[in-house]
Amino acid sequence: MMRELDWINSRARLFPHDEAIVDAELNDSWSFQQLNERAILIATFFREKGVKKGDRVALLSPNHISYFDFLFACIKIGAIFVPLNWRLSKDEMDYVLSDANPKIIGIHQYFNKKFSWIEEDYYVLNIEDNHYVNDLINISQAFIPEESLNESDPLAMIYTGGTTGKPKGAVLSHRSILWNALNTIVSWNLTDEEATITTLPMFHTGGLNALIVPVLLAGGKVIVTDDFEPKKAVEDLIKHKCTIVLFVPTMYHMIIKTDAFRTSNFPHMKVFLSGGAPCPLNIYDAFEQKGLLFKEGYGLTEAGPNNFYIDPEEAKHKRGSVGKPMVFNDIKIINDNGQEVDINEVGELCLRGNHSFEFYWNKEEETKKTKIDGWLHTGDLARKDKDGFVYIVGRKKEMIISGGENIYPLEIEHWLSSLEGINEVAVVGIPHDKWGEAVAAFVSFNKGKQFNEQELQEYCSRKLSSYKIPKKFFVIDELPKTHVGKIDKKSLVQQYSNTFA
Template sequence: MRWEMDWLEHRARLTPRKNAIIDGETNKTWTFSELNERSCATANWLYARGTRKGDRVALLSPNHISYFDLLFACGKIGAIFVPLNWRLSQHELRAILADCTPILIGIHQQFETLTPLLTNEGLSSFLIGEESYEAIVSYPAKTAAIEPISETDALAMIYTGGTTGKSKGVVLSHRAILWNAINTIVSWSLSMDDTTITYLPMFHTGGLNALSLPILMAGGTVVIGDSFSGAKAVESLQKYRCTIILLVPTMYHSLIHAKEFKVSSFPNMKVFLSGAAPCPLQIYEAFYKKGLAFKEGYGLTEAGPNNFYISPEDAEIKRGSVGKPMLFNSIKLIKSDGCEARTNEVGEILIKGKHSFSFYWNQEQATQETVKDGWIYTGDLAKRDDEGYFYIVGRKKDMIITGGENVYPLEIEHWLAGHPAINEAAVIGLHDEKWGERVTAFISLKNPIEDDELKRYCESKLGGYKIPKQFIHLKELPKTHVGKIDKNKLKEIGMQGRT
């Protein structure tokens, strides 16, 4: 018996001839009917290969239609889809495979040379991206008899970046993915008229769950983007008449500096969305100068990742706010003393809703530390203004305590990023015998500038204890696998004294 919420099958019945997927590299298109047929054929093939309910099926691939083929196929037979971060080292990939023990792994031909290195302990593999794979997605088996599937059964497992230790497998149920999509569609007013291009890596929740699946559920179109550049993104947004896009701040930094951005009007775009990390206010300004709607959101793999809504009009007035909680989730802020934060007080973000993850794979203690009484303790800090709009302050672990004062790096980063000579800025605390931690700024420059001038610039806005005691100049700030500035790497650089 299939779970009654096989929504792709239902969507294919409602709008069979509507374009669901477009490959941004080849321009090949698939309708909802064709997408459902591919996933049914893939489910049949997986079942014929011995895949059963609860088995893991891994994928190592750049952005490609196989993400949708395998996710929806796993949903039909009760298996668990595990997309892998192809930017990881062989050692890291092998550790993840040892943790999730998949029954099969699909490997894109781009990474074919890794196959013997990842499958030398009996793991079966199949090749993605060539004729043999197209034979799989049209496999002529009869519909497989499958076990009953519950909404609480696992559908996908997405591994966290591992920047704070061992990478954790975040188990997402059918219900979690479904309700994230429903919540997003209703709260953000998505429809079948919407088109997006997905440049965020689809092994990441931002690429898969933030916008791609909600757009498909609403009957809209997803363009699969692979390699990103600001110029290429501008061209593609207009070519495919996109209405909405989600990028991370480092991508927007590239986008707004492309000459193509300066001369393009984006007539079809309803809104540009930013996520994964707090967005510098200079990026807001670049869009507002062109009369384009821009806003940012907040989420994490364990929750959604969509949790807030703000209208573009309110985002222009309340720059830096992620808005208010969406229709079908709850948010509260808890201070270090366990009391709920009042207006304009900083507290840790707690999230509750049907979009929440189930547990961390093989990590019961970490699950218990993160989920308490149904609330997800995110480790992120925020404040709420007197009208109920939330502002992300930063990571709890990133807060700097210097001379007994709490310093939130995001405030300093926003101010530094607004200086015309600065390209990118990040602020961390480094050990200091006198102050406990010293506020340290890492910057890359557009134009030369003296540190004394930067300190005077900070003095015009920031309290004395917030002003960086040290500026470390880098040609480019290091990034994580999903494009965030890598503060762990910055801490290593600061401790080693390298410039």
């Protein structure tokens, strides 16, 4: 067995009393030794319930200590951790659970009512509070870890949207997660003095893998909070002496408008990170005016999500750039023929490194289309300047990113098209100061039919998660077409780009 894969056990052995996790709401805290002991309890419980290497165990919870319990328990027994997106609709959640087929699902009491139907088909572990592990099992003998564990074995499966709206389970191996963390530590110069707060949902790779795992592996401290409120986020950063933090642009948009931000000097913060979507330049301005270091990053569930490094001082002069590839990964930008593009020419961004995902669960053909000759084809468009700095300029596909959430128009279009009386529909992302992009739907009706905006929103709410429901519906007689007869979405975006200004 590769015992070095159980790095939380090693941390507990070397630095047992160092503080690792803090619950910002309840002020509970756990050392590395206590974190490891909790993981052993959960791992033993999983085994008693028949969980074996390769089996999936899922978690449906707001940000909570249970994410660490489940992840580190899976490291010990070779199970696959599946964090569930609690924003999914019932149909979407049912699809994910059917696809993953978990042996056990941990459900936090916060979601007991909303997802009560899950208990009918799956074994559910109810999570009442931070101390739920104490009621599970008494260990009478030493825990024996999985003996046949290899670095290429799956460790986590994080679901990401598909081009048709069906989520895909991106399988991350021990190697994927460990190398992302090592690459981040080395490239970003993280140390055991780091402290970060996580308000991004931990079912996202940005919440779980961008900073949490790297900071803990380096010996730092993670402060957990289950909700985002801009004023409180600022207060928590100061209270817990945070040194590094990741928010999405929507969060920064709200933070910089608070009095707490304007009056705070953040004495311990080394750098603020932005990810999940391109960041408006006015946010750069707000931080530069206060003399605070700020930079952007780029990643995706299938890779990292950390792929680039930029010195915060350089970020002032290379605004909008995500920087250069980190120490242990490579990139290339290619045209439609697969050839690398010239300086400042736009092409598809491809990534390569040990941090890349292994495959899509139950989707062999999708995997083959995404991973080609060792390169991960991101579907995102980028350019590289003469100094080697990379800029993300758009998306090859029509994906919308709103408030850090990936939204695929085709799913919304299909659902709206199923409403009798709708003739044509097109869904696009319109620039929005707060959300980055807002979902907008353009519809035309059949003769004799008419729906108002409230009726259309209510219809969408029957099927779609709240963040996918269009913020605005435009009723027009006929949708514009290209010369080949396709709906011209580009012209719609150009024509209505100032809608939310």
